[in-house]
Amino acid sequence: MRDEAKALDAADELAPFRERFHLPEGIVYLDGNSLGALPKQTKKRLNSVICEEWGEGLIRSWNEADWIDLPQRVGAKIAPLIGAKPEEVIACDSTSVNLFKLIAAALAMRPGRRTILSEPGNFPTDLYMIQGLEAQGLARQKLVSYQELEAAIDDDTALLLLTHIHYKTGRMHDMARLTKAAHEKGALVLWDLSHSVGAVPLELDAKNVDFAVGCGYKYLCGGPGAPAFAYVAQRHLDAPQGFRDGVNGQQGAFSQPLSGWFGHAAPFAFDDSYEPAPGIDRLLAGTPPILGLSALEAGVDLIADIGVERLWQKSHRMSEFLRSCLAQLGCDLELVSPADPSLRGSQLSFQHEEAFAICQALIARGIIGDFRAPDILRLGFAPAYLTFADIARTAEELSDILSTRAFDRLEFRQRRAVT
Amino acid sequence: MRDEAKALDAADELAPFRERFHLPEGIVYLDGNSLGALPKQTKKRLNSVICEEWGEGLIRSWNEADWIDLPQRVGAKIAPLIGAKPEEVIACDSTSVNLFKLIAAALAMRPGRRTILSEPGNFPTDLYMIQGLEAQGLARQKLVSYQELEAAIDDDTALLLLTHIHYKTGRMHDMARLTKAAHEKGALVLWDLSHSVGAVPLELDAKNVDFAVGCGYKYLCGGPGAPAFAYVAQRHLDAPQGFRDGVNGQQGAFSQPLSGWFGHAAPFAFDDSYEPAPGIDRLLAGTPPILGLSALEAGVDLIADIGVERLWQKSHRMSEFLRSCLAQLGCDLELVSPADPSLRGSQLSFQHEEAFAICQALIARGIIGDFRAPDILRLGFAPAYLTFADIARTAEELSDILSTRAFDRLEFRQRRAVT
Numbered sequence: 001m002r003d004e005a006k007a008l009d010a011a012d013e014l015a016p017f018r019e020r021f022h023l024p025e026g027i028v029y030l031d032g033n034s035l036g037a038l039p040k041q042t043k044k045r046l047n048s049v050i051c052e053e054w055g056e057g058l059i060r061s062w063n064e065a066d067w068i069d070l071p072q073r074v075g076a077k078i079a080p081l082i083g084a085k086p087e088e089v090i091a092c093d094s095t096s097v098n099l100f101k102l103i104a105a106a107l108a109m110r111p112g113r114r115t116i117l118s119e120p121g122n123f124p125t126d127l128y129m130i131q132g133l134e135a136q137g138l139a140r141q142k143l144v145s146y147q148e149l150e151a152a153i154d155d156d157t158a159l160l161l162l163t164h165i166h167y168k169t170g171r172m173h174d175m176a177r178l179t180k181a182a183h184e185k186g187a188l189v190l191w192d193l194s195h196s197v198g199a200v201p202l203e204l205d206a207k208n209v210d211f212a213v214g215c216g217y218k219y220l221c222g223g224p225g226a227p228a229f230a231y232v233a234q235r236h237l238d239a240p241q242g243f244r245d246g247v248n249g250q251q252g253a254f255s256q257p258l259s260g261w262f263g264h265a266a267p268f269a270f271d272d273s274y275e276p277a278p279g280i281d282r283l284l285a286g287t288p289p290i291l292g293l294s295a296l297e298a299g300v301d302l303i304a305d306i307g308v309e310r311l312w313q314k315s316h317r318m319s320e321f322l323r324s325c326l327a328q329l330g331c332d333l334e335l336v337s338p339a340d341p342s343l344r345g346s347q348l349s350f351q352h353e354e355a356f357a358i359c360q361a362l363i364a365r366g367i368i369g370d371f372r373a374p375d376i377l378r379l380g381f382a383p384a385y386l387t388f389a390d391i392a393r394t395a396e397e398l399s400d401i402l403s404t405r406a407f408d409r410l411e412f413r414q415r416r417a418v419t
Numbered sequence: 420m421r422d423e424a425k426a427l428d429a430a431d432e433l434a435p436f437r438e439r440f441h442l443p444e445g446i447v448y449l450d451g452n453s454l455g456a457l458p459k460q461t462k463k464r465l466n467s468v469i470c471e472e473w474g475e476g477l478i479r480s481w482n483e484a485d486w487i488d489l490p491q492r493v494g495a496k497i498a499p500l501i502g503a504k505p506e507e508v509i510a511c512d513s514t515s516v517n518l519f520k521l522i523a524a525a526l527a528m529r530p531g532r533r534t535i536l537s538e539p540g541n542f543p544t545d546l547y548m549i550q551g552l553e554a555q556g557l558a559r560q561k562l563v564s565y566q567e568l569e570a571a572i573d574d575d576t577a578l579l580l581l582t583h584i585h586y587k588t589g590r591m592h593d594m595a596r597l598t599k600a601a602h603e604k605g606a607l608v609l610w611d612l613s614h615s616v617g618a619v620p621l622e623l624d625a626k627n628v629d630f631a632v633g634c635g636y637k638y639l640c641g642g643p644g645a646p647a648f649a650y651v652a653q654r655h656l657d658a659p660q661g662f663r664d665g666v667n668g669q670q671g672a673f674s675q676p677l678s679g680w681f682g683h684a685a686p687f688a689f690d691d692s693y694e695p696a697p698g699i700d701r702l703l704a705g706t707p708p709i710l711g712l713s714a715l716e717a718g719v720d721l722i723a724d725i726g727v728e729r730l731w732q733k734s735h736r737m738s739e740f741l742r743s744c745l746a747q748l749g750c751d752l753e754l755v756s757p758a759d760p761s762l763r764g765s766q767l768s769f770q771h772e773e774a775f776a777i778c779q780a781l782i783a784r785g786i787i788g789d790f791r792a793p794d795i796l797r798l799g800f801a802p803a804y805l806t807f808a809d810i811a812r813t814a815e816e817l818s819d820i821l822s823t824r825a826f827d828r829l830e831f832r833q834r835r836a837v838t
Contacts, residue, residue, distance in 0.1 A: 022474040031478045038474040046710075050465055054643055055441040055457040059450045059787060067643060094705020096679030097516060104555065120691050125680035125705065128693040132676035136523065138555060143691070168689075217706070224473055224486060224709035257551035260515030261544035270587075270792055272539050272562070274547040286513020286544065287636070290643035291465075291710045368478060373689055 001325050001392050008321065008388035014314050017306050021221075021385040028390040030369040032382025033195060033347055036221030042298040049294045070293045071227075071262075071284060077300045078220070078229050081308050082193060082212065083203035088231055090280045091216065091293055093258075095194055095228040098213040099129040099161075101256035101283060102230060106159035106188045106211065107138055108255055109236070113158035114140045117187070119149060123167045126192055130161065146171075150181045157187040164202075165195040165345030168372045170337040172200070172344055176207045183208065194218060197229075198303045199346040199382075200312050204231055211236075219311075219346070219382060220303055222296030230283050237279050260285030306384050314383035315346040318391055322348060322379070325395030331402055336376065347380045357407035358398075364412070365397045420744050420811050427740065427807035433733050436725050440640075440804040447809040449788040451801025452614060452766055455640030461717040468713045489712045490646075490681075490703060496719045497639070497648050500727050501612060501631065502622035507650050509699045510635065510712055512677075514613055514647040517632040518548040518580075520675040520702060521649060525578035525607045525630065526557055527674055528655070532577035533559045536606070538568060542586045545611055549580065565590075569600045576606040583621075584614040584764030587791045589756040591619070591763055595626045602627065613637060616648075617722045618765040618801075619731050623650055630655075638730075638765070638801060639722055641715030649702050656698050679704030725803050733802035734765040737810055741767060741798070744814030750821055755795065766799045776826035777817075783831070784816045 009015055022038040023029065029037060053065040062068050076086030092098070103116060116130045120143045133139035144152040153160060160182040165172050175191060182189045190211040196202055198219030204212055210233050216226030236254040255276060261267045262284035265275040276282035303311070319341060326333065333350040352358060352375060359371040370378040379394065401407055428434055441457040442448065448456060472484040481487050495505030511517070522535060535549045539562045552558035563571040572579060579601040584591050594610060601608045609630040615621055617638030623631055629652050635645030655673040674695060680686045681703035684694040695701035722730070738760060745752065752769040771777060771794060778790040789797040798813065820826055 022470070024475045024477065027477075029477060035473075035478045035481075037477065038469065043469055043474075046465065046469055050457065050462055050642075051441070054454075055462075056443045058443065058446075058448060058456065059454045059789070060782075061643070062454075093512070093516065094679065094708075096681075096705030097512065097677060100677055100704075108554070122691075123680075124683065124686070124689050124691065124693075127691055128678045128680060128683065131693045132678040135527070135674060135678070136555065136557060136676045138557075223469075224480070225706045225712075227708070228705070255554065257555045258516060258519055259547045259551040259554070260513065261542075261547060262515075264543065264547065267543070268792060270543050272541075272543065272546055274543075274550045285519075286515035286647070287634075287644045289513075289646070289708055289711050291714060292708050293644075295710060363479075370478070373687060 001328055001395070002389070005388040005392040008317065012314065012388070014306060014310055014383060015387070018385045018387065020302060023385060026366050028367045028394055029386070030367065030379040030381070030394065032385070033218050033380030034370055035217055035224055036219055036299065036382060037385050039221055039298055039302045041302060042223065042295050045294055045298045046291065049291060067288070067290050070290060070297070071288045072281065074293055074297045074300060075229055075280065077297065077304060078197065081202070081304060082197055082214070082231065083205050084231050085205065085234060087279055088234055088237070089229055090283050091227050091229045091296060092284050092288060093228060095192070095213050095215050096125045096129055097258065098228050098230040098283070099126055099192070100132060101258050102190050102211040102213060103129055103133055103139065103159060103161065105254055105256045106190065107133065109188065109253070110158035110186070113156050114138070115142050115154070115156045116140070116159045116161055117142050117144070117149065117152055117157050118161045119143055119146055121168070123163050123192065123194065126161060126163060149178060153182055153185045153187055155185060157182070157185060159188045159190055161190045161192070163192040163194065165200070167195055168376050168378065169349050170344040170347040172338070175209065179207050179209055195345050198308065198311070199315065201308050205233070209233060216296045216299070220296065221299030223292065223299070225292070226296045227289055227292045232280055232283065256283065258285040262287060303384065311383045315381045316341040318381045318383055318386060318388065319346070319348050321388055322391045322395055325392055326399065329395060329399035331395070331399040333402070346382070347378055350377045351375055352377060354407050357412040358401060360412035361401045361407045361409070362397060367394050367397055420747060420814070421808070424807040424811040427736065431733065431807070433725060433729055433802060434806070437804045437806065439721060442804060445785050447786045447813055448805070449786065449798040449800070449813065451804070452618070452637050452799030453789055454636055454643055455638055455718065455801060456804050457642070458640055458717055458721045460721060461642065461714050464713055464717045465710065468710060486707070486709050489709060489716070490707045491700065493712055493716045493719060494648055494699065496716065496723060497616070500621070500723060501616055501633070501650065502624050503650050504624065504653060506698055507653055507656070508648055509702050510646050510648045510715060511703050511707060512647060514611070514632050514634050515544045515548055516677065517647050517649040518545055518611070519551060520677050521609050521630040521632060522548055522552055522558065522578060522580065524673055524675045525609065526552065528607065528672070529577035529605070532575050534561050534573070534575045535559070535578045535580055536561050536563070536568065536571055536576050537580045538562055538565055540587070542582050542611065542613065545580060545582060568597060572601055572604045572606055574604060576601070576604060578607045578609055580609045580611070582611040582613065584619070586614055587795050587797065588768050589763040589766040591757070594628065598626050598628055614764050617727065617730070618734065620727050624652070628652060635715045635718070639715065640718035642711065642718070644711070645715045646708055646711045651699055651702065675702065677704040681706060722803065730802045734800045735760040737800045737802055737805060737807065738765070738767050740807055741810045741814055744811055745818065748814060748818035750814070750818040752821070765801070766797055769796045770794055771796060773826050776831040777820060779831035780820045780826045780828070781816060786813050786816055
């Protein structure tokens with residue numbers, strides 16, 4: 001198993017990229033799908049943004065260091081990772097806030113319809129944002145199981161909102177099929193790509209997607225609480241504008257209610273009336289967070305350098321290698337992720353009633369995975385900086401913890417983690 | 420004039436604090452009300468957050484480095500600067516996004532009412548956020564002039580939304596009087612403190628304010644696009660909860676529609692149903708921006724160390740000294756800020772048809788002020804790092820530019836700044 005790992009690492013064309021990350025000594029990090037590791041380049045970039053651009057340039061850096069274009073520039077760099085055109089993507093706010101904008105936009109574009117369709121167990125913030133619009137009296141949340149989604153789309157459905165890869169199980173939706181099904185009933189689709197972007201190849205344009213959002217701090221390595229991104233298909237951005245179209249009861253043009261000054265057609269004219277900027281810029285609300293966006297740009301640059309297709313292939317090899325190591329060790333944890341690697345994201349999730357304590361016992365041995373309530377042990381593969389030796393070590397420790405019931409120790413059962 | 424400046428600097432008890440900022444050589448920075456200067460401590464703090472907390476700690480830092488409490492901790496440190504209790508303030512999102520939350524909250528708390536009252540020429544994003552809710556069909560914007568505000572509050576007014584200190588003129592509203600007037604008509608008040616916080620003493624609790632927002636990147640020196648903050652009076656946070664109260668047509672409890680997972684009572688239970696967190700935490704939406712919040716904390720720490728009362732007093736001395744220098748030099752620029760320093764914020768604004776070119780000519784001489792369309796030259800005083808010698812130099816250069824018509828040079832007329 002160790003020899004096999006050695007051979008796999010020797011043959012791994014992505015192995016040299018590990019050097020481009022800052023990684024703590026002795027740790028196997030299987031939580032890059034929660035917070036991606038720190039690219040070394042990010043340290044340099046942030047130091048320059050802080051000391052030179054902010055410290056020396058001060059207010060002048062909005063122009064001279066191109067801060068003003070950072071949301072668009074980072075968005076344009078994310079675009080090829082998700083199969084989008086540069087002018088369809090912008091980096092801003094959090095995933096949650098971007099979800100709100102796009103759910104509201106969909107409701108305004110489908111004025112006769114109120115239903116936002118999703119599934120139970122979707123990532124909570126996706127559902128909570130629907131519920132926020134429901135509390136405003138503007139939306140009606142409908143949740144049906146995975147299998148019933150297609151049949152549940154009806155002529156009251158304004159939007160189908162799903163997370164492409166499930167945060168807990170890693171199960172991947174069929175984006176093309178569900179998007180087509182929604183469109184056939186006149187509904188729009190919004191895909192949450194938080195567990196997909198930078199991990200699996202995506203083709204938003206080719207699959208005729210309407211909207212998407214995604215997280216900057218997982219596989220994109222943008223740093224803790226990094227800005228998120230939003231995608232709007234060009235055909236919606238091109239539709240004739242008119243901020244109140246939705247309210248006037250027509251099939252409205254694209255608009256969103258968090259209409260802050262940075263989304264204005266001329267923010268520095270300081271006009272009393274909101275006039276949405278042309279194109280994707282109208283997704284912006286407040287002043288863009290320059291530190292966060294700069295870190296995100298460095299992360300995206302590195303992931304783009306490595307290439308999503310190669311990351312995805314290595315991720316398959318890694319997760320299958322872990323499964324094979326566990327099998328060799330006679331460790332039969334119950335896999336809740338799809339067994340077919342093409343149907344899951346870059347993670348393996350196991351169900352165990354002691355998942356929390358097992359996760360803590362792994363952490364005590366230097367292997368950082370994740371617990372997801374109530375009973376999921378989630379191991380994420382960020383192939384940009386993981387080795388096959390890491391995977392073999394994980395299998396050995398996990399197998400040992402389970403066979404010796406090391407997780408029974410009181411300290412592992414009592415400690416409660418928040419993330 | 421130079422001698423007078425020297426004497427004032429020698430007597431200035433805040434002079435030693437200048438050393439705690441990174442300031443570019445040879446520059447007089449009169450735009451700290453647009454982007455505050457970089458505290459030296461911020462460089463150290465961010466370096467530690469990046470290399471140690473993110474790089475070494477990775478996901479563990481949510482607990483071990485207390486990232487999870489950062490929005491509340493920074494909020495609690497801002498609280499004494501605005502006369503609030505620590506549990507009434509939270510740092511999150513942008514000013515724009517926080518405005519949306521609180522305008523929506525006010526509408527939900529006053530279900531029979533639709534009017535959001537403000538004044539023309541308020542900072543644009545404040546008005547645009549009202550217009551965003553108007554486009555959702557939930558609000559009606561009413562704008563009346565400064566003098567007519569009190570009389571215009573009626574029984575359809577859900578909220579009076581004003582910027583305490585006007586971004587362009589520096590004119591300060593009477594917070595106590597207008598808050599009282601709104602309450603007498605059953606309306607709530609939301610004060611935008613972007614040009615007040617860290618510059619002038621504030622007493623939100625004592626003045627019975629309902630809501631406030633403010634900017635982190637101006638006088639608080641939180642860095643470009645820093646997170647903003649929001650204040651909600653304890654009495655509203657204590658009101659019996661119930662997320663849909665507003666919709667049910669009762670005088671609703673406090674709730675806001677950007678109900679993301681970090682505002683949930685138990686975010687890591689991953690429940691399908693949103694349950695607002697008790698207290699100010701329910702203002703949170705997405706995952707907090709750790710880099711931005713860390714920089715903001717360092718800035719707030721420094722401003723709190725210096726003390727708002729002392730900053731405010733030095734600001735008076737500085738702006739009055741500039742006026743006196745300009746008068747001595749025979750320079751009679753038209754002041755649009757109130758002549759009484761107790762009625763204005765920490766700035767002086769002058770009206771001139773060539774304001775843009777004058778501002779450019781000043782910048783070319785190393786004096787960074789600000790232009791606000793169409794015809795305002797805005798000079799901001801951040802007394803934490805400005806000297807009286809800076810003020811004397813500004814007066815001399817400004818007087819020279821005006822008397823020699825240096826601003827007529829083509830380069831100053833053509834260049835267009837964005838901020």
